[in-house]
Amino acid sequence: MIENYLKVAWRNMLKHPLNTGLNIFGLTLGLVSCILMMLYVVDELSYDRFHSRAERIFRINTYAKFGGTEQDLAETPDPIGPTLKNDFPQVEAYVRFFTQNGSRLVRKGNEYLEEPRTVFADSTLFKVFDLPVRSGNPETALVRPNSVVITESTAKKYFGSTDAVGKTVEVDKSPYYVSAVIQDIPSNSHFHFDFIFPMSGLDYGWGNFLTTNFNTYILLKDGVDHRIFDKNLATVITKYIYPQAKELLKLKSPEDFNRGDTRFQFNLTALTDIHLRSNRRGEIEANGNMQFVSIFTAVAIFVLLIACINFMNLSTARSTARAKEVGVRKVLGTSRSSLIGQFMTESIFTAALSLVLAGGLTWLAIPFFNQIAAKELSIRYLVNPYVVSVFVCLPVLVGLLAGSYPAFFLSGFKPIAMLKTNTGNPAGKNSFRDILVVFQFITCIMLMIGTIIIYRQLSYIQTKNLGFNKEQILIIDGARALGEHTESFKNEFMGLPGVTSGTVSGFLPISPSLRNGQTLARQADRSPENMFDTQSWVVDVDYIKTMGMKIVKGRGFSRGFGSDENGIIINQSLAKLLGYPDPVGHLLYSGDPGQKPFTVIGVVEDFHYESLRSNIGPLFFSLGTHPDRMAFRVDAGASPAVLKQAEKLWKAAATGAPFQYRFMDEAFDAMYRTEQRVGEVAVIFAVVAILIACMGLFGLATYMADQRRREIGIRKVLGANPSEIVSLLSSDFLKPVLIAILIACPLGYYCMGQWLGNFAYRIDVEWWILVTASLLAIFIALLTVSFQSLKAALTNPVKSLQNE
Structure with a gap:
């Protein structure tokens, strides 16, 4: 019996190549997307679990x-x-x-x-x-x-x-x-x-x-x-x-x-x-985010469900073509259970073919996905016993899930109606199919909202006033290799055409850079209520100028003031914490009683020295040298010539040491690479989800146009023009899309609000983002159904009514 089921399935697939291709292509896309995202999730959840204890x-x-x-x-x-x-x-x-x-x-x-x-x-x-x-x-x-x-x-x-x-x-x-x-x-x-x-x-x-x-x-x-x-x-x-x-x-x-x-x-x-x-200060490396894992898991499940829904819609769209076959088999005594078995076998067979294709495409896509997600996933992740068992069960599960509705739908046709009208589905409501379309577009709209907001937040980060100017700053790493030549190298570098200022310090407002916490007290008694923690950065005289920072009170460091040895410059957050109307001139005491008190000589405008996920904390600069890195401000357009000359100076001063450099704006962007990767992955899978949903909508449009061909023929005979027919058919498809918009917009607003909560400085979820995603969904839906609507509207009514 199974052999017969498979033969019938294969013949039907060959008989309807377009429908078969759409079914297999949709399921394959959904499976590839699901497999890739689940590999990402499994990898994230596997961290440090290789240790036996x-x-x-x-x-x-x-x-x-x-x-x-x-x-x-x-x-x-x-x-x-x-x-x-x-x-x-x-x-x-x-x-x-x-x-x-x-x-x-x-x-x-x-x-x-x-x-x-x-x-x-x-x-x-x-x-x-x-x-x-x-x-x-x-x-x-x-x-x-x-x-x-x-x-x-x-x-x-x-x-x-x-x-x-x-x-x-x-x-x-x-x-x-x-x-x-x-x-x-x-x-x-x-x-x-x-x-x-x-x-x-x-x-x-x-x-x-x-x-x-x-x-x-x-x-x-x-x-x-x-x-x-x-x-x-x-x-x-x-x-x-x-x-x-x-x-x-x-x-x-x-x-x-x-x-x-x-x-x-x-x-x-x-x-x-x-x-x-864990996202604490002092982490050895930048960690992942459980929120992203949850998002990717949900998206993987939803994309696979969209693919299964697409399969259902395309299968039911072809139901009329098989109505006579089902009617004849029922008249000849075939039970409904046998018909269900036939259709479920076809679904599982289609899912199995899709899975084979998905395995091959996944193998081809892994290098590309690794590049986007910064992972080291490989095909070996797919051959462990757990994944293999999932692969064995997946065609059956997907086939049962995707084929259940078509199987019961087709097997329930009445044989008399089938043989008389070639369709066993009398006019009636298609509420279940509408629900499926609503679910598809809820997911698609939420993905679109999420993608827009992620890119808006990244754009906000890149354009926000950071309190320093990250553009055109050349960073040279490993400056301690210069040893006693550090100051002479800096002076020679400053003499190059196009170089306007330079500083020697390992403390930079980007990651990774040195960070140093210190405890200070407002009073000499150092009681707990007078003490607080702050960042302590050692910088040179030219640091503030080179970073493009702004002194808002007092003055900066100067070579002309001998008192700057114990002077400090505090940021606005520390000034606010102190609570003084004018903190300049006040003394601050180190947690070490043996150290001389610091004198506040100036206040620098707050600048972001951590990512925008964190609030700006208290910080002060002290004068000194920390030759871990150098930073130079270079005029726009002068960078290539400066780099060429800088390498020559470096090789002469730091024999054998590598000349390693980077630009601060690139290093700053690297701090948000995780969000950038998530945004890129979100775009890709949003496109995949939309494509699969459109295929399902196309199938439903095909089904509806076929179901209403006689109605359309009568309307045309009675004088309806093609634009009225297109409008009539399209309006039916807009209803589930509009319902999806009403559900997806508040859900998307809430979910992305939760994600933005990870940032201390963030955009608002503005109304136009929800409207844009909604209009885009409507446009995509209309574009998808327009072909079938136009085809039905332009069909000669004689063909539709010739059997009446």
């Missing part, structure tokens, strides 16, 4: 609030890890990362390469994380200060092979011997390091519970409930932090840490939650 690994975070400021940090004081291991038997192991040293210069032959992915780590690294060691001893790899662990790709890069253990590599002009070679860290990890140095080699003031510079992870013993263990972290504050902070902050009891507007707490984040559910 992932469910027992937690990162410790620090939350601090006092003096009107608050910080939610992914970092902790350095003693927290050892303290928890010593005091709590529930902790099996700990490991700390220190990443604040930034890039390192590594020698390769006669040149130096800048390596940004470097870290200091405890020797317990391999007890917590699964980082397979290809060669070397993991127990001793991170013990000796002058050793380093490198990845396989790094070993090949510097030594030509992975056989690198025992060999020496020069880092920042100091020799390090390779103690181990590890497998490259998978892409679905929240950290990626190429050089791992032992913590014993870090020059640091150990034992301070009041500074937070380390990413600390603990491995809990099997069976320990992390929610219960989390409560133990409060005892660390009482036992260790309070004694160090008591005199400094003038505390009377440990409870002062959590009284009024003052808070100081530690909390845990599960390793598997870091990538999608």
Whole structure:
């Protein structure tokens, strides 16, 4: 019987190639879109799950609030890890990362390469994380200060092979011997390091519970409930932090840490939650967003449903062509269950063909999708047991879903009506098909609204007044390679035609750049109510001019004022926090009692030094040098010549070091690359969803025109002109589209309002966006049905009425 079903299915597919092609093409597009988006979602959800003990690994975070400021940090004081291991038997192991040293210069032959992915780590690294060691001893790899662990790709890069253990590599002009070679860290990890140095080699003031510079992870013993263990972290504050902070902050009891507007707490984040559910200051890398995962999951499901709806509409549109076949088979004794089986087999067979095509197209599309989404997905993601099982079941599920309505619809035709009129569906309401069309266009309109708003928000980010001028600023990275030639290089560079100003500082208002938090007090007594956290940036005299910032009160740094050594320039947010009518001349006290007080000499206009997802926080500049980067303002049109001359100056001053540069506007745009990628992906799948919906609408238009051909013929005989016929048919299709607009606009407004809530500075969801998406949907619907409407309107009525 199944063989007969398949033969009939194949013959019907060949008999109606256009309908078959639309069915298969629609399902294939929906399946490809669904597969790609689900691969993206699976990859995002897989972060850090490759560690065998992932469910027992937690990162410790620090939350601090006092003096009107608050910080939610992914970092902790350095003693927290050892303290928890010593005091709590529930902790099996700990490991700390220190990443604040930034890039390192590594020698390769006669040149130096800048390596940004470097870290200091405890020797317990391999007890917590699964980082397979290809060669070397993991127990001793991170013990000796002058050793380093490198990845396989790094070993090949510097030594030509992975056989690198025992060999020496020069880092920042100091020799390090390779103690181990590890497998490259998978892409679905929240950290990626190429050089791992032992913590014993870090020059640091150990034992301070009041500074937070380390990413600390603990491995809990099997069976320990992390929610219960989390409560133990409060005892660390009482036992260790309070004694160090008591005199400094003038505390009377440990409870002062959590009284009024003052808070100081530690909390845990599960390793598997870091990538999608953590956006704290001090993250090792930029993380993903759970909201995007939810959006992509919903879109994947909706696009597949749209494809199935399209299949239903196209199948029912061809129902009249098969009415006589069904009538004859019913008269000959074929049961309704057999007819349902026939039609469901055809649906599953069509879905199977679509799935085969979708698999091939997905394989071809993965490189393109990876480029847009910045992923490393590959066809191997499709061959694991879970995905294979889904692939086996998918044709059946899609076939059942897409073929259920046509099967019951066609098998329910009355044989007498079929054989008499060649159609078994008397005139009546098509409410279910209208519901399907409404659902399709709700999804399409919401995708259009989302796409417009994403691009509007990105445009707003790119054109907003940032408080500094990001245009025409050339950034040179790795400036510390210049050593004692830093100042002379800057002066020579400033002498190039087209260069108007320059600065030496690692602190720039883009990411990634140096960030440094510091605690200040309004009064010398340093009581908690007088203290607050702020950003502290070391800059030179020319920094404000080069960045195009504006002094709104007081003055900037000057070489003519010897007092600027202890002078600071604060931003407007810090001035507002202080509450003084004019903060210029006031003293601010460091959290370190041994340090001289700062004198406010000026106020700079607020500028965005983090992404626009965050509010502008308090910040101050102090005068000094931090030769990590250089930035020069270059006249428009002079960049090519300046770059050519700059490279020559660099090679003469920093022999062997790579000349690496970028422009600030490009670096700024990179901060929002995730949103840009989401916008591009949204456009692609919005187009796919609209295309599939149009195919379904085309099928419905075909069906309706066929159903009403006699009515149209009579109207034409009675004098109706083609424009009236087109208007009549088109109005029927506008009704479900208008209903979809009424539902989709408020839904789209709410969903995109939630997304915009991630930005501290954002656009409003304006009415014209909803109107534009609605008009676009109407235009697309009319364009889709116009062909069939015109065809029906121009048909000779004799052909429609010849059997009457």
